[in-house]
Amino acid sequence: MATRWGICGAGRISHDFMVALKTLPASEHQAVAIASRDSSRSREFAERHQIPKSYGSYRELAADPDVDIVYVGIINPEHLKVALLMLNAGRNVLCEKPLAMNLREVQQLVSAARDKNLFLMEGLWTRFFPVSEAIRGLLKEDNMGEIKIVKAEFGTYMLETARLVEKELGGGVLLDIGCYCLQFVCMVFHGEKPESIHATGFLTEKGVDEAVTIVLKYSRKRMAMITVSMAIQLTNQATISGTKGTITVPSCMWCPTSLVVNGNVQEFPLPVPSQPLNFTNSTGLRYEADQVRQCLQRGNAFWLKECPELPLAESELIMSILDEARRQLGVVYTQDTA
Ligand SMILES: NC(=O)c1ccc[n+]([C@@H]2O[C@H](COP(=O)([O-])OP(=O)(O)OC[C@H]3O[C@@H](n4cnc5c(N)ncnc54)[C@H](OP(=O)(O)O)[C@@H]3O)[C@@H](O)[C@H]2O)c1
Structure with missing residues (x-):
């Protein structure tokens, strides 16, 4: 059925x-x-x-x-x-x-x-793209050794999109696309809570976060860095560096169709849409x-x-990191004080 x-x-x-x-x-x-x-x-x-x-x-x-x-x-x-x-x-x-x-x-x-x-x-x-599945498989098999550094960045010009720039519409780059970079980090580190969170960045004139970098420190000399911007295009790459190798998502890290494992490229094409789409790779x-x-x-x-691949505890962890980053940047929504 x-x-x-x-x-x-x-x-x-x-x-x-x-x-x-x-x-x-x-x-x-x-x-x-x-x-x-x-x-x-x-x-x-x-x-x-x-x-x-x-x-x-x-x-x-x-x-x-x-x-x-x-x-x-x-x-x-x-x-x-x-x-x-x-x-x-x-x-x-x-x-x-x-x-x-x-x-x-x-x-x-x-x-x-x-x-x-x-x-x-x-x-x-x-989380459900074939590229993400392939990454999870590689990590499970321990092909990359111990993962020490994870990096992800996502930036694109969105300063004319109302729901991104207006605070009362839930605007801000962290909520909109910061969650993608953090889900990547959380996937690699299996939903582990970081030991520390340091965020820095800039707000728009209307007081929402426009560009932000977050550094997350984990136990055993591991860390993650994410950068997001709604003012400029970034490479939109993500990398996982371990003691035995490197995995790179070379572009569109939030909706990826290719993967580079120790220099070898693998492609994961998406189905062709039957109607025009509003966003990149949405058939995914x-x-x-x-x-x-x-x-x-x-x-x-x-x-x-x-x-099981995206438990609610991970949604809570991702949001707790976003909350802390917003606190450090000074972005407060009415929902925070309600
Ligand atoms: N997965 C992705 O790739 C992806 C991409 C873009 C956006 N998103 C997420 O999807 C959600 C919607 O984004 P969107 O770009 O589709 O937004 P949108 O087209 O601007 O708005 C989506 C819908 O929100 C509804 N809505 C309910 N209350 C509203 C209010 N007070 N003011 C304005 N609209 C209101 C409207 O539906 P009706 O008028 O029809 O009731 C509107 O069509 C966001 O949470 C965003 O983070 C996800």
């Missing part, structure tokens, strides 16, 4: 998610309903993606018993409220990154999912969608409530 998706929000990433879902077999993935705050947007989205039901409110989607899992593809400050709405109505949730605005909100979502015995996952799609969203299906497929009361 197909996994029945409900799509929450008719914005840019929801469009890409739908295009990605269409690259998977229809016998396994079906979008059964779309909800937008605006019923005409919802109808238009439903027509564009051949979705049978369209709702003019998120509440109606939450109440739809035909939905196995809701994909929450809306702006960051709404994640907590809307994901809670879905969980409280008995729906499993895949919520776009960042899972919420700060650790306190993430913990609220995790508790709600556990109380309701439902599946919850943060949409850190990178198929891998997280498929992972969710695998978690839910166990059936009855025995389906997994979190994903």
Whole structure:
């Protein structure tokens, strides 16, 4: 039986998610309903993606018993409220990154999912790319020896995107793309908590973080450095350096299609999209969608409530590092003081 998706929000990433879902077999993935705050947007989205039901409110989607899992593809400050709405109505949730605005909100979502015995996952799609799987395989086999230094950078010009620059829309480079670099580091160091966190950077005139470097120190002389910017293009590379070798993600570290292992290049091409996409390599969203299906497929009361490859403890760890970096930079959201 197909996994029945409900799509929450008719914005840019929801469009890409739908295009990605269409690259998977229809016998396994079906979008059964779309909800937008605006019923005409919802109808238009439903027509564009051949979705049978369209709702003019998120509440109606939450109440739809035909939905196995809701994909929450809306702006960051709404994640907590809307994901809670879905969980409280008995729906499993895949919520776009960042899972919420700060650790306190993430913990609220995790508790709600556990109380309701439902599946919850943060949409850190990178984790499920074949490149990421290949990296995990290499690390497991100990091919690189002990990993000593991890570096990741992600920068692109986004200073004209409202949800990135406006604080009340959840703006700031750390929440938007810092989470990708940190998920990479956390994957390599198996969700280990760093011993220290040092962040430095610059804010925009509107008071959100524009460019940031974070240095994380781990036990046994290991460390990680990440740099993110929404003002300039960076190399968008990631490297893992161990005592026996080096792994490099040479570009697009948040949605990678190639890998260099001790100088040898491997390619992992993505399926071609059936419609134009809003974001780079978005057909790669198929891998997280498929992972969710695998978690839910166990059936009855025995389906997994979190994903083993991206446990909720890691979403909490990533957010705790982002919180600390924001604290050091002096970026405070209303959600931090509520
Ligand atoms: N995985 C990725 O590669 C990726 C890429 C880009 C973004 N994202 C994440 O996806 C989420 C949405 O990003 P996006 O670029 O798709 O954003 P967007 O197009 O600007 O907005 C997404 C949707 O948010 C909903 N929304 C709910 N309350 C809102 C409010 N008060 N003001 C404005 N919109 C509101 C709207 O849906 P309706 O009006 O239809 O209800 C809107 O279409 C963010 O959390 C972002 O971090 C992920």
